[in-house]
Amino acid sequence: MCGGVLTGLSGVISSPGYPREYSNNADCSWAIHVSNNSVVTLVFLDFQLEDNEGCNFDFVALFDGPTVTHRHLGKYCGADKPPNIVTTSNQLLVVFKSDFNIGGRGFKAYYYSECQQFLSAVSGDFSSPHFPNIYPNNINCHWSITLAAGYRIKLFFPIMDLEDRNSLSDECDYDSIAVYDGDSQTDTLLGRWCGREKPPSLVSKSNKLLVVLSTDRNVAHRGFTASYLGVPVNVSCTRSEFTILIPQQSLPQLERERIYLGNPTCAAQLTATSYKILTQFVNCGTASQKHGNITMLVNKLYIDFSDGKRQNVQEYKVKCDALRKIASVSIISAEERRLEEQNQQTDSVDNSDTEGPKAEPHDLSDIVFISICVLAVILMVIAIIWLVLL
Ligand SMILES: [Ca+2]
Numbered sequence: 301m302c303g304g305v306l307t308g309l310s311g312v313i314s315s316p317g318y319p320r321e322y323s324n325n326a327d328c329s330w331a332i333h334v335s336n337n338s339v340v341t342l343v344f345l346d347f348q349l350e351d352n353e354g355c356n357f358d359f360v361a362l363f364d365g366p367t368v369t370h371r372h373l374g375k376y377c378g379a380d381k382p383p384n385i386v387t388t389s390n391q392l393l394v395v396f397k398s399d400f401n402i403g404g405r406g407f408k409a410y411y412y413s414e415c416q417q418f419l420s421a422v423s424g425d426f427s428s429p430h431f432p433n434i435y436p437n438n439i440n441c442h443w444s445i446t447l448a449a450g451y452r453i454k455l456f457f458p459i460m461d462l463e464d465r466n467s468l469s470d471e472c473d474y475d476s477i478a479v480y481d482g483d484s485q486t487d488t489l490l491g492r493w494c495g496r497e498k499p500p501s502l503v504s505k506s507n508k509l510l511v512v513l514s515t516d517r518n519v520a521h522r523g524f525t526a527s528y529l530g531v532p533v534n535v536s537c538t539r540s541e542f543t544i545l546i547p548q549q550s551l552p553q554l555e556r557e558r559i560y561l562g563n564p565t566c567a568a569q570l571t572a573t574s575y576k577i578l579t580q581f582v583n584c585g586t587a588s589q590k591h592g593n594i595t596m597l598v599n600k601l602y603i604d605f606s607d608g609k610r611q612n613v614q615e616y617k618v619k620c621d622a623l624r625k626i627a628s629v630s631i632i633s634a635e636e637r638r639l640e641e642q643n644q645q646t647d648s649v650d651n652s653d654t655e656g657p658k659a660e661p662h663d664l665s666d667i668v669f670i671s672i673c674v675l676a677v678i679l680m681v682i683a684i685i686w687l688v689l690l
């Protein structure tokens with residue numbers, strides 16, 4: 301009649317006949333069993349049972365395991381929705397009982413396994429289960445990021461607090477975060493971290509990235525938070541211009557004006573499949589910077605994802621080594637932007653008495669090239685005059 305065994309990653313349960321009044325003398329049990337090393341979260345959507353102090357007549361009781369002998373997580377009745385419940389193991393038992401009279405609408409709830417998350421938005425955040433409270437033991441959580449083709453993924457860990465390394469092996473043997481450059485654990489391992497060592501910001505080679513949190517049977521800390529952003533990869537340059545291509549499918553429903561290089565007058569054009577910015581360095585405020593002997597032409601690409609609720613403009617640094625015609629693009633994180641602003645402040649102080657190297661419009665090779673041209677013209681003129689005189 302009611303109850304059962306549920307083994308999916310997520311599912312819905314409700315009292316018999318819901319939303320019609322439940323029967324008297326009901327006795328239902330749902331045993332939820334998710335994949336090993338995951339925990340179960342139960343969320344009530346609706347709740348109305350006969351009320352009495354102590355919940356002795358009609359009630360929902362929850363147990364942290366497969367049977368009523370496991371730890372009691374709570375007993376609920378009345379019309380107040382119970383709080384979200386998280387197990388410590390991969391099993392949850394839900395028991396619903398009613399007595400011989402007086403009913404109610406009953407309840408409806410859904411459960412999910414907290415440790416399987418698939419992310420496909422262009423940017424997002426995630427964190428260890430229960431963050432900022434301590435994470436469960438014996439879990440193995442997967443966050444699988446897959447963006448549209450033409451995107452790479454940049455991943456940051458603003459907060460990192462796991463159990464420390466094994467002092468004997470100096471490895472992350474107990475709890476760890478592992479990041480794979482793809483969608484499975486057979487792909488290249490970008491690194492494994494634990495303790496409070498923050499991973500550097502990581503960039504995927506393709507449009508997929510997998511983050512795995514593994515914890516052992518004891519000692520837990522606060523966990524981690526992570527943020528990721530999609531980077532459009534198609535940036536190229538010649539000696540005089542940038543070409544930036546972003547597949548339209550990677551930025552669904554974004555007006556072309558929201559993508560621009562340097563300033564809003566250099567907004568993207570729409571082609572059949574892409575947003576395209578093709579622009580001369582002299583336009584759009586592209587600056588040249590010296591890095592040793594190499595002159596890099598640098599600008600910022602802005603993609604405005606803001607909606608009514610939230611301001612969200614992503615900034616990307618685009619660079620071109622014009623001599624070698626090699627372009628690159630990277631996301632500017634909030635942290636990098638803060639450092640950059642600091643540097644600009646100190647730079648503007650420094651520049652008041654010294655000339656910054658940034659402002660030089662031409663590199664040495666251009667000057668040499670022009671000098672040779674001028675010399676060639678002079679020699680030609682001398683040759684012509686000499687011929688005429690003869
Ligand atoms: Ca009753």
Ligand SMILES: [Ca+2]
Binds near residue numbers: 515518520
């Ligand atoms: Ca541990």
